[in-house]
Amino acid sequence: MSDDEPAENISGGGAGGGSPAAFEAAADPATRGEAVVDALGDLFWRKAYGGQDAFECLVRTILSQNTSDKASQPAHDALMARYGPEREGTTERVDDLAASLANAARDELAETISGAGLYNMKSERILALAERVVEEYGGADGFDAFVREEDPRRVRETLLEMNGVGPKTADCVLLFAGGSGGVFPVDTHVHRISRRMGLAPADADHETVREALEASVPPEKCGFGHTAMIQFGREYCTAREPACLEGPEACPLYDRCDRVGIDELVGEAVDPSEAVADE
Numbered sequence: 001m002s003d004d005e006p007a008e009n010i011s012g013g014g015a016g017g018g019s020p021a022a023f024e025a026a027a028d029p030a031t032r033g034e035a036v037v038d039a040l041g042d043l044f045w046r047k048a049y050g051g052q053d054a055f056e057c058l059v060r061t062i063l064s065q066n067t068s069d070k071a072s073q074p075a076h077d078a079l080m081a082r083y084g085p086e087r088e089g090t091t092e093r094v095d096d097l098a099a100s101l102a103n104a105a106r107d108e109l110a111e112t113i114s115g116a117g118l119y120n121m122k123s124e125r126i127l128a129l130a131e132r133v134v135e136e137y138g139g140a141d142g143f144d145a146f147v148r149e150e151d152p153r154r155v156r157e158t159l160l161e162m163n164g165v166g167p168k169t170a171d172c173v174l175l176f177a178g179g180s181g182g183v184f185p186v187d188t189h190v191h192r193i194s195r196r197m198g199l200a201p202a203d204a205d206h207e208t209v210r211e212a213l214e215a216s217v218p219p220e221k222c223g224f225g226h227t228a229m230i231q232f233g234r235e236y237c238t239a240r241e242p243a244c245l246e247g248p249e250a251c252p253l254y255d256r257c258d259r260v261g262i263d264e265l266v267g268e269a270v271d272p273s274e275a276v277a278d279e
Contacts, residue, residue: 033199033216036256040228043252054147054177055098055133055140056080061169062125063116075116082112098140101130125164132162147173152180167207175226181219185226186210189233195272196237198258202272242269
């Protein structure tokens, strides 16, 4: 595991909208995707989803783009300390994070979140999103109600229309704020592992992987599958040195994997799309 990655992935830290929950593996999984997620359930933690403030979740996910949780978490904490409900250095309470950020100076915000990388671009996006949320929903509470109460399909379409919000960010808001079932966000780990295992076509893009997973994993297991697959990617199924190169006994999901792009004899791993292109 890289020194740049946290020991556990809980997709947003302790305030990430999750709480401990029982997880029951199916006696007879209906699909291969469900069987893989159930196997991950024997390895990693159990979580339930929903409950996080939608606008804060959106901001948190923007901060996490193109960086690790280890880097983005302190940036989020610094942002909340300066612009959140209980700001440091003042007794004044801010009831609306979106309104607070909409009035922030861009250079000050950029300095505050600099630890997350790409801070100039991210500060511009956060300011624009805050202004839109205040203008269209009246603030963070109205946006939160929209995410929780509207049809998830409409929420996703609306989020994707926002500058800087891609499919993964939209899906994380739906999952961790809206508590929507059947949402399987696809990050770089999920994208790699799903294709390597054969759960999605080897040359599939992120959206195609998402569609394949959401079609094969029961809705109530998609959120857990997302976080557990990320953890599996960090501990076992890394990009260049997956555990299977050390032998079948090194990977707990060896028997459930097609190992697309893995050459165990040579001891080499390539992206699944490269393996298909070479055939």
